[in-house]
Amino acid sequence: MKFLAYLVSGISLGSIYAIIALGYTMVYGIAKMLNFAHGDVIMVGGYISFLAATNLGLPVLLSVLVAMVFCTVLGIVIEGLAYRPLRSAPSLAVLITAIGVSYFLQNAALLIFGANPKAYTPVVSGTLKLFDGQLSISYVSIVTVICCIVIMLALTAFTGKTRMGKAMRACSEDKGAAQLMGINVNRTISLTFAIGSALAAVAGALLCSFSPTLMPTTGSMPGIKAFTAAVFGGIGSIPGAFIGGILLGVIEALGRAYISTQLSNSIVFAVLIIILLVRPAGLLGKRTQEKV
Amino acid sequence: MNMKRYLKDARSDLLTYAGVIIAFIIISTLKSHGALNRSQSGLLVPICCYIVMAVSLNLTVGILGDLSLGHAGFMSVGAFSGVVTAMSLMNVIPSAPARLALAMLVGAVCAAIVGFLVGIPVLRLNGDYLAIVTLAFGEIIKELITCLIVGVDSEGLHVIFNVNGSKTANDLTLLDGGRIIIKGAQGATGTKTIATFSAGFVLIMITLVIVQNLIRSRHGRAIMAVRDNRIAADSVGIPVTKYKMMAFVTSASLAGAAGALFGLNYSNLAAAKFDFNTSILVLVFVVLGGLGNIWGSIIATVILYILPEALRGFANYRMLIYAIVLIVVMLTTNNPVLKNYIASLRSKFSKDSEKEASAS
Numbered sequence: 123m124k125f126l127a128y129l130v131s132g133i134s135l136g137s138i139y140a141i142i143a144l145g146y147t148m149v150y151g152i153a154k155m156l157n158f159a160h161g162d163v164i165m166v167g168g169y170i171s172f173l174a175a176t177n178l179g180l181p182v183l184l185s186v187l188v189a190m191v192f193c194t195v196l197g198i199v200i201e202g203l204a205y206r207p208l209r210s211a212p213s214l215a216v217l218i219t220a221i222g223v224s225y226f227l228q229n230a231a232l233l234i235f236g237a238n239p240k241a242y243t244p245v246v247s248g249t250l251k252l253f254d255g256q257l258s259i260s261y262v263s264i265v266t267v268i269c270c271i272v273i274m275l276a277l278t279a280f281t282g283k284t285r286m287g288k289a290m291r292a293c294s295e296d297k298g299a300a301q302l303m304g305i306n307v308n309r310t311i312s313l314t315f316a317i318g319s320a321l322a323a324v325a326g327a328l329l330c331s332f333s334p335t336l337m338p339t340t341g342s343m344p345g346i347k348a349f350t351a352a353v354f355g356g357i358g359s360i361p362g363a364f365i366g367g368i369l370l371g372v373i374e375a376l377g378r379a380y381i382s383t384q385l386s387n388s389i390v391f392a393v394l395i396i397i398l399l400v401r402p403a404g405l406l407g408k409r410t411q412e413k414v
Numbered sequence: 415m416n417m418k419r420y421l422k423d424a425r426s427d428l429l430t431y432a433g434v435i436i437a438f439i440i441i442s443t444l445k446s447h448g449a450l451n452r453s454q455s456g457l458l459v460p461i462c463c464y465i466v467m468a469v470s471l472n473l474t475v476g477i478l479g480d481l482s483l484g485h486a487g488f489m490s491v492g493a494f495s496g497v498v499t500a501m502s503l504m505n506v507i508p509s510a511p512a513r514l515a516l517a518m519l520v521g522a523v524c525a526a527i528v529g530f531l532v533g534i535p536v537l538r539l540n541g542d543y544l545a546i547v548t549l550a551f552g553e554i555i556k557e558l559i560t561c562l563i564v565g566v567d568s569e570g571l572h573v574i575f576n577v578n579g580s581k582t583a584n585d586l587t588l589l590d591g592g593r594i595i596i597k598g599a600q601g602a603t604g605t606k607t608i609a610t611f612s613a614g615f616v617l618i619m620i621t622l623v624i625v626q627n628l629i630r631s632r633h634g635r636a637i638m639a640v641r642d643n644r645i646a647a648d649s650v651g652i653p654v655t656k657y658k659m660m661a662f663v664t665s666a667s668l669a670g671a672a673g674a675l676f677g678l679n680y681s682n683l684a685a686a687k688f689d690f691n692t693s694i695l696v697l698v699f700v701v702l703g704g705l706g707n708i709w710g711s712i713i714a715t716v717i718l719y720i721l722p723e724a725l726r727g728f729a730n731y732r733m734l735i736y737a738i739v740l741i742v743v744m745l746t747t748n749n750p751v752l753k754n755y756i757a758s759l760r761s762k763f764s765k766d767s768e769k770e771a772s773a774s
Contacts, residue, residue, distance in 0.1 A: 150542075156542060156545070204741055204745070207745055207748070207749065208744070208745070208748050210750065211744075211748035212748075214475070214481065214701055214705065215701070215744050215747075215748045217481075217701075218697070218698055218701045218702070218740065218744050219740075219741055219744045219745070221694055221697075221698065221740070222737050222738075222740035222741035222744065223737075223741065225733060225736065225737035225740065226734065226737035226738065226741065228733075229733040229734040229737060230734060232730070232733075233730055233731070233734065346549070346690065349546065350546060350550070353542075353543065353546050357542070381577075382561075382577045382578050383578065384557060384560060384561055384576070384577070384578070384599075385557050385558070385561065385577065387553055387554075387557055388553065388554040388557040388558065391550035391551075391553055391554050392550075392554060394546075394547070394550055395535060395547055395550055395551070398535075398539060398543060398547060399535050399538065402538070402539060402543065403543075
């Protein structure tokens with residue numbers, strides 16, 4: 123029974139990682155850049171939904187929606203101001219810019235909201251008791267898992283079936299050819315950032331419901347782990363990010379419970395290293411042949 | 415390699431040495447005349463450490479061309495092995511400079527061993543996958559060191575690996591007169607600070623000699639060939655893995671020596687200091703200084719390390735300003751319009767000087 127409880131908490135934690143990783147993997151797939159600021163967009167999403175719920179007194183769902191709109195705009199602005207001018211620059215320059223944006227968001231949040239952690243009110247409260255109360259599952263976990271599955275399915279359908287989704291896949295394959303076919307590459311990349319950032323806002327609200335402290339640095343570690351999850355599943359692949367996220371969450375929860383609390387991050391990273399040695403492109407990634 | 419190019423390289427190397435020596439002489443004169451206040455002279459040793467970190471990371475990122483996000487991990491290995499060495503040999507070697515030198519040597523060797531072990535899996539990967547694995551190793555090293563409890567007494571070293579957080583320093587069962595050196599998550603406590611600015615200067619000079627001679631040697635050219643085109647280098651018979659490992663291990667061991675100096679500069683030092691953010695900090699120094707440009711790394715480190723301190727007057731805004739400076743510098747240096755303008759200016763200048771040369 124204890125094992126089941128750990129497994130459930132692992133799956134719900136993993137679902138949060140998966141939602142972040144979905145945003146990460148889409149942005150990476152199309153822009154070919156490590157967006158280090160993604161984790162901080164999660165933090166911004168958390169703060170906005172917190173403010174909307176406590177200061178404006180909006181209902182929970184509406185406050186998350188406000189955060190999504192805010193983060194979408196933020197994502198488009200970041201992409202337009204900081205990343206678009208560097209489209210043809212070396213990838214390290216873009217990486218450093220992303221780090222700059224990440225520092226900027228963290229310190230702006232520190233100035234505006236202060237360093238003291240805020241107590242976040244979970245999106246849903248209460249727990250579901252099963253097996254005569256031996257196994258309790260919080261409603262937050264259930265909502266998280268459902269959200270994650272819905273988002274994953276919606277994104278798969280979007281990229282597979284719609285015109286914009288096809289444009290996205292075309293851009294990630296070959297930007298030059300996509301442009302020749304009449305696809306507006308800049309607009310497509312903006313759209314990808316918008317979707318990724320909206321997902322980050324959802325993830326922010328769920329993450330803060332899961333562990334209800336909100337600080338300017340809340341987003342950075344989950345951001346790194348979600349990127350690990352995306353690499354784990356094969357970067358650029360939507361089902362890969364989902365599987366990677368869930369697996370990462372489960373490994374972290376079980377490792378923390380059975381092996382060591384202090385080494386829980388190390389266990390996650392060690393598994394990542396082993397996976398990458400066996401399958402260098404991740405679990406579901408496509409192995410590209412090197413051309414000479 | 416033609417003679418002209420060789421002379422040019424040799425001249426720029428010599429200029430780098432000269433620049434560092436002149437800076438050292440000026441700063442130590444200022445220091446001995448009491449022109450530096452306490453907080454300013456407190457920055458000297460960390461700056462030396464970060465210069466060595468930046469130059470050594472430049473070897474991995476700029477010369478070898480592999481993005482490493484875990485450089486602070488090697489610094490951490492060097493710092494704690496150096497602290498353990500210096501503290502446990504306090505009675506055996508009474509001379510502080512000798513102990514410091516030995517600590518840096520041990521730090522370098524330990525970091526080189528870890529670098530070799532990490533390099534075996536890491537160097538099989540490429541690009542962003544390699545970057546994320548170095549990040550992972552950096553975090554693993556940090557957490558492993560957080561679990562260490564080390565003490566010393568007349569019987570020798572006592573080490574406990576505190577996996578589930580249940581043990582404390584009392585479990586070391588030290589004899590009377592024993593000292594606790596590393597206390598788990600608190601890190602090294604009560605370290606006798608023996609790091610000096612002169613030692614930092616010597617370390618920088620050694621680093622420069624090693625790195626610049628490596629780059630200009632046959633091995634260095636092979637490493638750069640691997641960076642520019644791995645497949646082409648492989649096909650002309652360059653053992654790619656060997657040269658990658660050579661650059662990576664050299665870089666790790668220099669970071670270890672810098673870490674030992676850094677560790678012996680503070681009486682209290684937690685393993686959490688050497689996290690992902692420290693790796694990123696050093697990477698920012700390297701990229702802003704120019705990839706593959708050693709002198710650039712040194713200048714960028716000095717400026718960017720002093721900048722947040724200089725902005726202390728702006729208190730809360732300083733990191734915000736730092737972030738904006740970072741973004742603006744990246745945007746302007748990579749702006750195609752500006753780049754073309756600078757290039758055209760440069761070619762104009764060189765044409766003018768050629769004309770003058772031919773006229774006279």
